[in-house]
Amino acid sequence: MTVRVRFAPSPTGWLHIGGARTALYNFLFAKKHSGKFILRIEDTDQSRSTDEAIKAILEDMRWLGLQWDEGPEIGGPYGPYRQTERSHLYEEAIKQLLSSGSAYYCFCSPEELEKMREDALSRKLSFRYPRKCRNISLEEAEERIRRGEPAAVRFKTPLEGRIKINDIVRGEVEFDLSQLDDFVIARSDKSPTYNLAVVVDDALMKITHVIRGDDHLSNTPKQVLIYRALGYPVPEFAHLSMILGPDKKPLSKRHGSTAVFEFKNKGYLPEAMVNYLALLGWSFDDKTTFFTPQELIEKFDLSRVSANPAVFDFQKLEWLNGVWIRQLDTKELAKRIEPYVKSDYGENFEIDENFYKLVELTKERMKTLRDFVDWTYFYFIEENEFSIDEKDLKKVAASSGFKDILKEARDELSALSNWDRSEIEKALRELVARLEEKPKKVFQAVRVAVTGRLVSPPLFESLEILGKERTLRRLEKAVLFL
RNA sequence: GCCCCCUUCGUCUAGUGGCCUAGGACACAGCCCUUUCAAGGCUGCGGCGGGGAUUCGAAUUCCCCAGGGGGCACCA
Numbered sequence: 001m002t003v004r005v006r007f008a009p010s011p012t013g014w015l016h017i018g019g020a021r022t023a024l025y026n027f028l029f030a031k032k033h034s035g036k037f038i039l040r041i042e043d044t045d046q047s048r049s050t051d052e053a054i055k056a057i058l059e060d061m062r063w064l065g066l067q068w069d070e071g072p073e074i075g076g077p078y079g080p081y082r083q084t085e086r087s088h089l090y091e092e093a094i095k096q097l098l099s100s101g102s103a104y105y106c107f108c109s110p111e112e113l114e115k116m117r118e119d120a121l122s123r124k125l126s127f128r129y130p131r132k133c134r135n136i137s138l139e140e141a142e143e144r145i146r147r148g149e150p151a152a153v154r155f156k157t158p159l160e161g162r163i164k165i166n167d168i169v170r171g172e173v174e175f176d177l178s179q180l181d182d183f184v185i186a187r188s189d190k191s192p193t194y195n196l197a198v199v200v201d202d203a204l205m206k207i208t209h210v211i212r213g214d215d216h217l218s219n220t221p222k223q224v225l226i227y228r229a230l231g232y233p234v235p236e237f238a239h240l241s242m243i244l245g246p247d248k249k250p251l252s253k254r255h256g257s258t259a260v261f262e263f264k265n266k267g268y269l270p271e272a273m274v275n276y277l278a279l280l281g282w283s284f285d286d287k288t289t290f291f292t293p294q295e296l297i298e299k300f301d302l303s304r305v306s307a308n309p310a311v312f313d314f315q316k317l318e319w320l321n322g323v324w325i326r327q328l329d330t331k332e333l334a335k336r337i338e339p340y341v342k343s344d345y346g347e348n349f350e351i352d353e354n355f356y357k358l359v360e361l362t363k364e365r366m367k368t369l370r371d372f373v374d375w376t377y378f379y380f381i382e383e384n385e386f387s388i389d390e391k392d393l394k395k396v397a398a399s400s401g402f403k404d405i406l407k408e409a410r411d412e413l414s415a416l417s418n419w420d421r422s423e424i425e426k427a428l429r430e431l432v433a434r435l436e437e438k439p440k441k442v443f444q445a446v447r448v449a450v451t452g453r454l455v456s457p458p459l460f461e462s463l464e465i466l467g468k469e470r471t472l473r474r475l476e477k478a479v480l481f482l
Numbered sequence: 483g484c485c486c487c488c489u490u491c492g493u494c495u496a497g498u499g500g501c502c503u504a505g506g507a508c509a510c511a512g513c514c515c516u517u518u519c520a521a522g523g524c525u526g527c528g529g530c531g532g533g534g535a536u537u538c539g540a541a542u543u544c545c546c547c548a549g550g551g552g553g554c555a556c557c558a
Binding site for chain 1: 483484485486487488489492493494495496497505506507508509516517518519520521522550551552553554555556557558
């Protein structure tokens, strides 16, 4: 039996961290077992679903490297892969359930039921549909429908018994059927409800393992009932716990970024996102934290997924992103950074030697790709727009001899015939010795004057990349300005 | 109200009866390296939700409680 799993988002917004993790676990499980990863769009709620959302979700999934084997844009043998295009399949299933006696028409109006529900709620009782229409015969019901009466379809839930499921991450979970009521499987407009649609789709798409969010656990017994009534094999289930915010509440926008594209914009690498997400609720052993996508595929194990909800740690993600950045080779890293430079300094930017040097220089201090543009402000800024950070300037300018140091530095550096890192260092160190100053004092003075900030990439390399002309100009300007 | 799930350092986790005076990672603190910031190295801080029971022995098994979360729709 070949493994077939699916990720089934409803396109009502962007792909979120939680959804991304569910998709990832499905993907990893499929790849690990040489199975198929299917993407299905659950857009039955037409009022909230949009085509833009579908596009965005597909884009984010591809960015993360979660390419599906069957689904939108690429098709597959069990399509269509959008629920709105599958209505006839649901109608057929409903018809089958009706004629086999597993379901029945219900003529109770939503208003009537709503009233009963409110009433029960106000008396602190649990509401369950009273099964008023359960014994109306199919013939009678069809007659009433012919006369124009609206009717929903309900599943005829057994009055007693238990449903046991063996969840891969949770183990055995049992439900008492007497706790379930006769849930609606088709609305009076004939459209299927979620529980019916998922089962029909998963069954027809031959899904072998349903890996999804925890919030669906209590729906599972209802779905098992439908599988059985329809005569389909029941798949394996694995319910993933939710992702929480630092306050232990379900992760949401108020905790910070939750949409995948936001992390992309901030300069996170897809590999780092995948690495982090994989570790959020799963571990390989007691020490390994770095995994390439390929290693994840080899090592991922659903049964090692933790059942308790995990708090999303933005700091750890950032750290891991830094780890990923540091181990990319410079050329590759430069390619990843390019778009961020372009978005800040113009589309006509082109990768050159200096860019590679800057990447090398900042590589080990970046946490996100966007940090690069921050670190290299001094280089990319137009010369006439260059300015020194006022706070930083104040800090160094307060000490005695600041101006003299800059003047001397300018003289020493302008005398250099070879403008390279080691010559620059030699000249400045000689200056330190001659002035009998602390190295730190001299270097910081030059740093502020030339890079505009007290914190910059290594000084000598920065000056080399900046070039003699620009360096001297800035020193000159600083001397005059002070 | 009913049903279901979850509970090891602040956070992610290792741990399946003795290897645990509970291991790793992030964060935090200190030190080293150092021209700044990082990176790196070292050290430290810090935890089995509570109560019973089983056992020679329990983080690990069982029961109860508490806390957190999810579900109970003609939403998905």
